[in-house]
Each structure stands twice: as C-alpha cells, then as structure tokens.
Amino acid sequence: MEKKVIIELSHITKQFDEDIVVNDLNLKIYENEFITLLGPSGCGKTTTLRMIGGFEKPNTGEIIINGKVFNDLPPYARPINTVFQRYALFPHLNVFENVAFGLKNRGDDYLVKFFQLEAITDKKVLKETIKGKIREAVIEALKLVKLTGFEVRKITQISGGQAQRVALARAIINRPQILLLDEPLAALDLKLRQNMQYELKEMQRKLGITFIFVTHDQEEAMTMSDRIVVMKDGLVQQMGTPKYIYNEPVNRYVANFIGESNILPGVYLKKNLVNFMGVDFDTTDYTFSDGEAVDVVIRPEDFDVVELDKAKLTGTVTSSIFKGVHNELTIDIKGVELSVNTYENYQVGEPIGLKVDPYEIHLMKV
Amino acid sequence: MNKEFKILAKPYIVWLFLLAILPIFVMIMLSFMFSEGLTFEESFFTFNQFTLLGESSTLEAFKNSVVFATLTTVISFVLGYFVAYNVFKSKFKNKFLILTLFILPMWSNLLLRTEALGNLMENNNILSDLLAGIGITLSIGIKGTPLAVIIGLVFTYLPFMILPIYTALEKIDYSLEEAALDLGLTNMQKFWKVIFPLSLKGVATGSILVFLPSMSGFAIPEILGSGNILLIGNVIEQSFKIMDYNLGSLLAIVILFFILGALYIVSKVDKEGETLL
Numbered sequence: 001m002e003k004k005v006i007i008e009l010s011h012i013t014k015q016f017d018e019d020i021v022v023n024d025l026n027l028k029i030y031e032n033e034f035i036t037l038l039g040p041s042g043c044g045k046t047t048t049l050r051m052i053g054g055f056e057k058p059n060t061g062e063i064i065i066n067g068k069v070f071n072d073l074p075p076y077a078r079p080i081n082t083v084f085q086r087y088a089l090f091p092h093l094n095v096f097e098n099v100a101f102g103l104k105n106r107g108d109d110y111l112v113k114f115f116q117l118e119a120i121t122d123k124k125v126l127k128e129t130i131k132g133k134i135r136e137a138v139i140e141a142l143k144l145v146k147l148t149g150f151e152v153r154k155i156t157q158i159s160g161g162q163a164q165r166v167a168l169a170r171a172i173i174n175r176p177q178i179l180l181l182d183e184p185l186a187a188l189d190l191k192l193r194q195n196m197q198y199e200l201k202e203m204q205r206k207l208g209i210t211f212i213f214v215t216h217d218q219e220e221a222m223t224m225s226d227r228i229v230v231m232k233d234g235l236v237q238q239m240g241t242p243k244y245i246y247n248e249p250v251n252r253y254v255a256n257f258i259g260e261s262n263i264l265p266g267v268y269l270k271k272n273l274v275n276f277m278g279v280d281f282d283t284t285d286y287t288f289s290d291g292e293a294v295d296v297v298i299r300p301e302d303f304d305v306v307e308l309d310k311a312k313l314t315g316t317v318t319s320s321i322f323k324g325v326h327n328e329l330t331i332d333i334k335g336v337e338l339s340v341n342t343y344e345n346y347q348v349g350e351p352i353g354l355k356v357d358p359y360e361i362h363l364m365k366v
Numbered sequence: 367m368n369k370e371f372k373i374l375a376k377p378y379i380v381w382l383f384l385l386a387i388l389p390i391f392v393m394i395m396l397s398f399m400f401s402e403g404l405t406f407e408e409s410f411f412t413f414n415q416f417t418l419l420g421e422s423s424t425l426e427a428f429k430n431s432v433v434f435a436t437l438t439t440v441i442s443f444v445l446g447y448f449v450a451y452n453v454f455k456s457k458f459k460n461k462f463l464i465l466t467l468f469i470l471p472m473w474s475n476l477l478l479r480t481e482a483l484g485n486l487m488e489n490n491n492i493l494s495d496l497l498a499g500i501g502i503t504l505s506i507g508i509k510g511t512p513l514a515v516i517i518g519l520v521f522t523y524l525p526f527m528i529l530p531i532y533t534a535l536e537k538i539d540y541s542l543e544e545a546a547l548d549l550g551l552t553n554m555q556k557f558w559k560v561i562f563p564l565s566l567k568g569v570a571t572g573s574i575l576v577f578l579p580s581m582s583g584f585a586i587p588e589i590l591g592s593g594n595i596l597l598i599g600n601v602i603e604q605s606f607k608i609m610d611y612n613l614g615s616l617l618a619i620v621i622l623f624f625i626l627g628a629l630y631i632v633s634k635v636d637k638e639g640e641t642l643l
Contacts, residue, residue: 053544053548054547055544055547074547074552075544075547075548076547076548076549076550076551076552080548081548081549082544082545082548084541084544084545085541086539086541088539088541088542088544088545089545090542090545090546090560090564091564092563092564101546101549101559102549102550105549105550105551105555105559106550170549171548171549174549174550
C-alpha cells in the first residue's frame with residue numbers, strides 16, 4: 001500500500017548569523033509514522049523540529065503539510081502540537097486547566113467543527129455542550145496518560161514523570177495530525193524513561209498520529225521508531241528503519257553513533273572478496289571497484305568464537321566483562337583491539353579464535 | 367543557629383529595639399494620653415484624640431490619601447506595565463541600562479526633585495523662558511491643583527512599579543509563550559492568558575510599593591499642592607509641628623495598621639514570599 005505523505009521538507013536550509021544549522025534538508029514523513037531525528041547536540045535536529053512547529057522560519061526551502069506550503073503560517077494555524085523539552089506547563093493553572101488550555105481558548109466556530117456540534121443552534125445550549133465536551137475530552141486525555149484523579153493538582157505538586165504526562169495530554173487533546181516531541185524523556189530517570197518509551201509507542205499506534213521525535217539517545221530511537229534520521233552538522237547522514245541503519249550504516253559516523261561496532265580499514269579485492277587484518281574474507285554483494293580501500297564494520301555480537309584451528313583470526317583476550325546474558329571481551333590481534341560479545345567464558349590472557357559469516361561483514365565507503 | 371552569628375546580630379537587635387520598636391510603644395502610649403509635648407509631667411490618660419479621628423477634616427484627609435494613592439497606583443500600573451513590557455520585549459542587548467535610565471531621577475533628592483517639578487508647573491519658569499526665546503508661548507499653571515499632585519506622585523513612584531513588573535516578566539520561561547502559540551493562541555490571547563497572569567505578582571509588589579508611600583507621604587502634596595490639598599501625611603506633620611504629639615501619634619499608628627494589614631494580606635496570598643522579592 002502506498003503511504004500518504006503528510007509532511008515534506010524540501011531543500012530546507014536554516015542559518016543563524018553565519019552558522020548553517022540545517023543544510024539542504026530533504027525529508028518526507030508519512031501518515032501515522034513514528035520518525036526520530038537522531039544526532040548529538042548541535043546537529044540541527046531541534047531546529048528542524050522548531051521549523052516544523054513554526055517557531056523558526058527556514059531561510060530557504062519549503063515546508064509542505066498536506067500538500068500546502070506552510071512556511072509563513074504561525075504556530076497556531078498548523079495542525080501540529082508540541083511536547084516541549086522541559087514540558088512548558090503553565091504554572092498558574094492546575095492540571096485540568098493545563099490540559100484544557102488548547103481547546104478552551106479556541107473560538108466557538110472552531111469547537112463546533114471540532115466536536116461536530118453543527119446541529120445545535122441555541123447559543124446557550126451550545127456553550128454548555130462545548131463546556132461539557134471539553135471536560136470529557138480532558139478526562140479522556142488524562143486517562144490515556146494514566147493521570148486520572150490528578151485534575152485539581154497544581155503543576156508544582158507533581159513529579160517530573162507526571163509533568164511529562166500532562167504535557168503529552170495537553171498536546172494530544174487537540175487531536176493534531178502531527179505531534180512533535182523535543183527530547184521529552186531526557187529529564188526522566190532510566191527506569192521511567194524505558195517505561196515511557198513503550199507507552200509512547202503504544203500511544204502513537206492507538207491514536208494514529210504522526211510522531212516526530214527528537215533525541216540524542218540512540219537506544220531510545222531504536223526502541224520506538226519506524227524510521228530514524230541520523231543527522232550531523234545540519235546534514236542528514238542516513239535515513240531508514242532502525243534495523244537497516246544498524247545493519248547497514250553508510251559511514252563511520254553512523255556506525256559509531258548507532259550501537260557498538262568494530263570499524264576496520266580494509267581493501268575490496270574483487271567481487272565478494274575483501275581483505276582486512278591481513279586475511280581474505282568472503283562477503284555478500286557490494287559494488288566497489290577492485291582494489292578500493294573500504295571501511296569494514298562488524299558488530300561485536302556478529303563474531304563467532306571458534307576453536308583455534310578453525311579460526312580465521314586468532315588473538316589474546318585482554319579483558320572480559322560479565323554482562324549478564326553475555327561476556328564482553330576485548331581481544332588483541334596483532335596490536336588491533338576488537339570488541340566481541342560471546343556466551344563462552346574466557347579468562348584474560350587466553351588465546352581465542354574468531355570467524356565471521358559473510359553476511360555479517362558490512363562494507364562502507366571510506 | 368551558629369553562636370558567633372548570634373553575637374553578630376546583637377548590634378542590629380539593639381538598633382531595632384532602640385530606634386524602631388521602642389518609639390512605636392511610645393507612640394502607642396502617646397495616643398492614649400494628653401501631654402504637653404514630649405513630657406510625661408502633668409499628662410493623663412484620655413481618649414480625646416479618638417474623638418478627633420472622627421472630625422471631618424481628618425476624615426477628608428484620609429479620603430484624599432486613599433483617592434490619591436489609588437489613582438497614583440492605577441496610573442503607575444498602566445504606564446509601568448507598558449514600559450516594563452516594551453523593555454522586556456525589546457531587542458536591546460543591555461536592558462538593564464534602559465531600566466537604569468528610569469531609575470536615574472531617584473538618585474537626586476526627593477525634595478529637590480519635587481521643588482524642581484513644582485517650578486516647572488508654575489506659569490513662569492525656566493522652560494517657558496527658554497521656549498519663549500524660540501517663539502513658543504507655553505504656560506501651564508497647574509501648581510496647587512490635584513492634577514499637579516498626581517503628576518508628582520506618579521513621577522516619583524513610577525520606577526517602583528516598573529522594576530518589579532519587569533522582574534516578573536523576565537522570570538517567565540520563553541517556552542511557555544511558545545507553548546501558548548503551539549496550543550492555538552494568537553499573540554494577543556497569549557498575552558492575556560499566559561504573560562499577564564504570570565506577571566501579576568510583579569504587579570502586586572509594584573502596587574504596594576507605590577500605594578503605601580503615596581498614601582502616607584506628605585512632601586509631594588505639600589509642595590505641589592501648595593497647601594491646598596491635605597493628605598493624612600500632612601495632618602500628621604502639622605500635628606507634630608504644633609506639638610500635638612498625641613493626635614500625630616494616633617494617626618501615625620493608624621497608618622501603621624494600614625501598612626501591616628497590607629503586608630498581612632500579601633503574606634496570605636503569596637505563601638512563598640515571592641511578591642516582596
């Protein structure tokens with residue numbers, strides 16, 4: 001099935017004074033998708049989000065939402081809501097009033113359409129109905145974020161995790177087509193963060209809203225996203241499903257940023273044959289020219305530990321850390337350090353043999 | 367608390383008792399007595415001053431005080447909020463410098479400033495002389511009118527309104543403004559639903575700082591009102607001048623209760639004590 005593009009960024013560039021923060025960004029985001037902009041701080045991911053939200057204007061390029069150019073529209077005219085990094089809850093209102101804020105301050109015409117109340121003509125009845133509908137919507141939104149019973153709490157009387165949920169409820173009550181989340185989990189502790197990751201993903205599936213999530217935490221991105229956009233210095237490095245980006249990183253930067261990896265210099269000898277660490281290995285299909293230098297990526301869990309006489313590479317264990325499910329070994333092979341995960345137990349100083357299957361070897365352009 | 371710090375606090379405690387609390391007790395005593403000036407000889411206990419409280423001239427002065435102070439507060443609030451908000455929203459690098467310009471007049475003596483202002487309010491003054499030199503005749507003889515007193519009060523106490531409002535505005539997290547826009551508010555709605563309510567503490571502080579001194583002060587109405595307008599401060603001053611320490615003390619105590627009452631209300635409304643900071 002062809003997925004519908006809900007928002008398209010076309011040749012977006014943003015400059016602050018002389019600094020190019022986002023450079024010629026092209027991105028299509030589909031309906032009902034959980035997409036993550038991933039990168040270290042200063043890579044332009046938050047700026048991109050702010051441009052979509054309408055808080056910054058791009059210097060060049062177009063932001064197209066539902067086929068219409070939205071560059072110059074103010075935030076309130078966009079079908080978008082944001083969960084801010086530090087939540088930005090209104091301290092002078094309680095939880096209920098915060099969540100109701102977006103609907104309460106809309107005009108009656110908007111709300112009539114929103115709640116589909118065209119049938120009611122009596123002004124007084126309409127006012128009452130709208131009031132009741134907003135109340136229902138708030139209660140439902142609070143239920144969705146599991147904060148039922150917190151309506152009259154003050155914003156200063158709730159914890160960080162609860163504030164985060166209020167911020168979420170305040171955004172989704174407006175039924176936006178797109179929800180922007182700017183590192184919303186950064187301020188939570190590890191356990192809470194992991195719980196929220198699953199809940200967010202679940203919520204996105206239930207609501208059918210497009211989530212655009214910004215984070216610098218690659219694990220967070222992997223857990224939740226349908227697609228990840230890896231950014232660096234305002235440039236998109238790679239886009240794709242988490243699996244694709246993990247298994248087939250396009251360059252050293254992405255390979256390093258997403259998960260642990262061993263990156264080794266090698267030479268592409270000919271079709272299906274690559275040489276690194278002085279040994280020839282079979283590979284799957286890659287199209288490089290013969291004799292070209294390449295970077296070889298092998299994930300620590302992709303090495304097979306084998307007996308010495310069957311091994312392609314042999315080395316000495318220099319450290320072994322027990323990680324629960326597996327052991328994390330550091331192996332010295334002729335002065336090169338490799339990181340290897342295995343279920344076998346090895347003592348420091350023991351010799352060890354390694355093998356790699358052809359499909360576990362990933363080659364990248366240098 | 368640390369013992370050494372307690373010792374360090376002693377001079378202040380002595381100071382407080384000798385020069386603040388003790389005089390207040392003396393004033394309270396004087397309010398219930400008849401005495402010839404500040405002597406206890408031939409003095410006796412009486413409620414006589416309390417009957418004077420009900421006299422129409424005193425009541426008129428009280429009424430004037432409240433009316434003038436209220437007007438001053440309202441005008442200062444409108445002007446002060448306008449100034450504070452525009453400085454807050456402006457793109458000046460050094461906003462503190464701008465605010466310093468507003469405070470600058472306070473560095474000169476209050477009486478001098480008021481006299482100078484009074485001079486400008488008379489028909490012939492240095493300004494009209496200068497303007498006449500270039501062919502403009504300007505003559506505003508408003509000295510001695512209520513308007514002159516109001517102008518003087520606002521002129522003097524406006525900075526006390528601007529500063530706390532500006533501080534309150536500055537404390538508002540910018541992301542709250544973005545959140546308001548994000549949730550569908552226009553810029554105008556954003557101001558009334560988010561910025562203004564969050565700056566109310568500054569408004570409260572400013573209002574107290576303007577209201578109390580304009581209610582109890584006497585110099586400005588005396589100079590700019592040319593003696594035509596009596597506020598309660600003037601009545602107190604006159605009482606002490608004519609050695610009627612008993613009535614003066616009583617009125618001063620009444621004013622003191624006003625101030626304490628205001629502070630009590632503030633402390634009830636604002637439990638964290640942010641308003642007065």
